[in-house]
Amino acid sequence: MQSLSETDGLIMFILEIYLLFIPILGRVIATFLCSGEKEVDLAVQSAKAAFKIWRKKSGMERSRILLEAARIIRERKDEIATVETINNGKSVFEARLDIDTSWQCLEYYAGLAASMGGEHVQLPGGSFGYTRREPLGVCVGIGAWNYPFQIASWKSAPALACGNAMVFKPSPFTPVSTLLLAEIYTEAGVPPGLFNVVQGGAATGQFLCQHRDVAKVSFTGSVPTGKKIMELASKGVKPVTLELGGKSPLIIFSDCDIENAVRGAMMANFLTQGEVCCNGTRVFVQREILDKFTEEVVKQTKKIKIGDPLEEDTRMGPLINRSHLQHVLGFIEQAKNEGAKVLCGGDLCVPEDPKLKDGYYMTPCVLGNCKDGMTCVKEEIFGPVMSILSFDTEAEVLERANDTNFGLAAGVFTRDIQRAHRVVAELQAGVCYINNYNVSPVELPFGGYKMSGFGRENGRVTIEYYSQLKTICVEMGDVESVF
Numbered sequence: 001m002q003s004l005s006e007t008d009g010l011i012m013f014i015l016e017i018y019l020l021f022i023p024i025l026g027r028v029i030a031t032f033l034c035s036g037e038k039e040v041d042l043a044v045q046s047a048k049a050a051f052k053i054w055r056k057k058s059g060m061e062r063s064r065i066l067l068e069a070a071r072i073i074r075e076r077k078d079e080i081a082t083v084e085t086i087n088n089g090k091s092v093f094e095a096r097l098d099i100d101t102s103w104q105c106l107e108y109y110a111g112l113a114a115s116m117g118g119e120h121v122q123l124p125g126g127s128f129g130y131t132r133r134e135p136l137g138v139c140v141g142i143g144a145w146n147y148p149f150q151i152a153s154w155k156s157a158p159a160l161a162c163g164n165a166m167v168f169k170p171s172p173f174t175p176v177s178t179l180l181l182a183e184i185y186t187e188a189g190v191p192p193g194l195f196n197v198v199q200g201g202a203a204t205g206q207f208l209c210q211h212r213d214v215a216k217v218s219f220t221g222s223v224p225t226g227k228k229i230m231e232l233a234s235k236g237v238k239p240v241t242l243e244l245g246g247k248s249p250l251i252i253f254s255d256c257d258i259e260n261a262v263r264g265a266m267m268a269n270f271l272t273q274g275e276v277c278c279n280g281t282r283v284f285v286q287r288e289i290l291d292k293f294t295e296e297v298v299k300q301t302k303k304i305k306i307g308d309p310l311e312e313d314t315r316m317g318p319l320i321n322r323s324h325l326q327h328v329l330g331f332i333e334q335a336k337n338e339g340a341k342v343l344c345g346g347d348l349c350v351p352e353d354p355k356l357k358d359g360y361y362m363t364p365c366v367l368g369n370c371k372d373g374m375t376c377v378k379e380e381i382f383g384p385v386m387s388i389l390s391f392d393t394e395a396e397v398l399e400r401a402n403d404t405n406f407g408l409a410a411g412v413f414t415r416d417i418q419r420a421h422r423v424v425a426e427l428q429a430g431v432c433y434i435n436n437y438n439v440s441p442v443e444l445p446f447g448g449y450k451m452s453g454f455g456r457e458n459g460r461v462t463i464e465y466y467s468q469l470k471t472i473c474v475e476m477g478d479v480e481s482v483f
């Protein structure tokens with residue numbers, strides 16, 4: 001995707017034309033116009049009108065419609081996954097898993113919609129108070145390009161279940177699948193405009209964040225953009241949820257089940273071409289098993305089938321675009337210059353199929369001899385690059401694992417259950433895995449510590465991020481005035 005007029009920072013109506021590149025082939029397949037200030041306002045106004053209808057519906061009514069939307073997603077799973085693969089480049093095998101977690105999210109919040117309530121509190125003299133959980137209004141969702149349909153589902157499902165409307169802006173690199181979600185919500189019976197999609201990049205996102213009728217912004221993307229969004233939202237005192245980047249540690253103790261630890265490390269690094277926010281890219285391995293673990297990880301990494309992501313047995317497709325591919329390869333060059341050793345991969349890859357020759361493919365990379373101060377260990381690469389580090393003691397690895405501004409996720413592999421819980425209690429990360437990595441059941445909250453953001457997606461707690469609490473105080477006696 002290229003913007004003919006990349007306009008980061010400009011707050012005015014701008015006509016942006018985006019070229020939609022398909023990463024599999026490296027070719028333009030469509031162009032589209034970005035929504036300007038006027039289109040953003042139209043989307044917000046129609047969402048506002050829909051909100052007036054939707055907020056009056058009972059939780060049971062909202063639940064029924066969300067369940068119907070979940071059913072349609074299940075029914076259209078293969079079609080949506082194919083669109084996601086063509087647009088993003090991830091293997092269709094993985095895209096189907098994303099679609100599963102999407103309809104599961106709608107089902108989960110459909111289940112909670114009818115049970116959102118407040119509490120009743122008795123006060124002296126028969127008086128009492130109660131609380132009501134009320135929707136916020138028109139919420140904005142802004143998404144990244146790595147999980148387009150899933151991100152839109154994870155934001156819209158709790159928002160709609162709570163009685164809100166949502167205007168969603170996908171990344172301009174992956175504008176397509178969110179439109180399918182809008183179509184599905186409409187078919188399921190939400191009022192027209194309740195879930196609106198606007199297209200565009202930074203400028204469109206800014207129009208949304210500063211719109212006076214927007215009540216909340218939920219953002220998924222990078223730390224620098226998250227900071228800008230927080231700043232814009234602060235001007236209107238709008239609450240924000242920030243799901244940002246990471247550089248998560250995965251700690252492998254020598255008493256682990258090594259086969260599972262290797263599988264965990266692969267899951268922690270190579271899903272969606274490594275373009276995953278919570279990836280455990282700093283793999284700390286206890287010295288006693290370093291050689292054995294490294295040998296096995298390299299062996300498994302070399303076996304990953306790279307190629308046309310629409311083929312059933314492909315497990316790694318192209319990266320999102322050419323400039324990101326160059327960016328990732330640049331990190332590998334820098335790692336070599338700083339003393340890391342490339343144990344496998346890290347090269348441009350031209351798949352055998354001639355039609356794929358212009359796609360954005362690379363071989364997944366394992367870096368050995370990594371040290372804490374290296375750029376590849378400190379910065380989010382967002383590509384298929386695993387950095388292996390060694391450690392000796394639990395105290396030492398905890399200190400090193402926490403020595404980062406990020407705090408999205410962390411993992412530990414050990415057979416010692418006391419140690420597992422002791423270590424995760426000390427890890428400064430919002431999501432911790434014991435003896436697994438990168439599983440995201442929608443029943444569990446997901447979100448970061450430190451610069452990886454705040455607020456949560458999924459789980460019961462997310463209801464609190466899409467609703468507000470009203471307190472009602474009821475007097476049953478006479479007014480005792482102090483005057």
Ligand SMILES: NC(=O)c1ccc[n+]([C@@H]2O[C@H](COP(=O)([O-])OP(=O)(O)OC[C@H]3O[C@@H](n4cnc5c(N)ncnc54)[C@H](O)[C@@H]3O)[C@@H](O)[C@H]2O)c1
Pocket residue numbers: 008009142143144145146147169170171172200201202203204205206209220221222223224225226228229242243244245246276277278380382408448453
């Ligand atoms: N924590 C999570 O749940 C999570 C999930 C997926 C991705 N991510 C993070 O996202 C990043 C990769 O995604 P990306 O490259 O799309 O991120 P990005 O920050 O470049 O863009 C994200 C979205 O923000 C929009 N945007 C850009 N500038 C804006 C501005 N000034 N105002 C409003 N909107 C603006 C973009 O158009 C896009 O829709 C990585 O850092 C990754 O870790 C986090």
Ligand SMILES: CCCCC=O
Pocket residue numbers: 146147275276277278438440
């Ligand atoms: C595993 C899903 C989390 C998405 C982050 O990029």
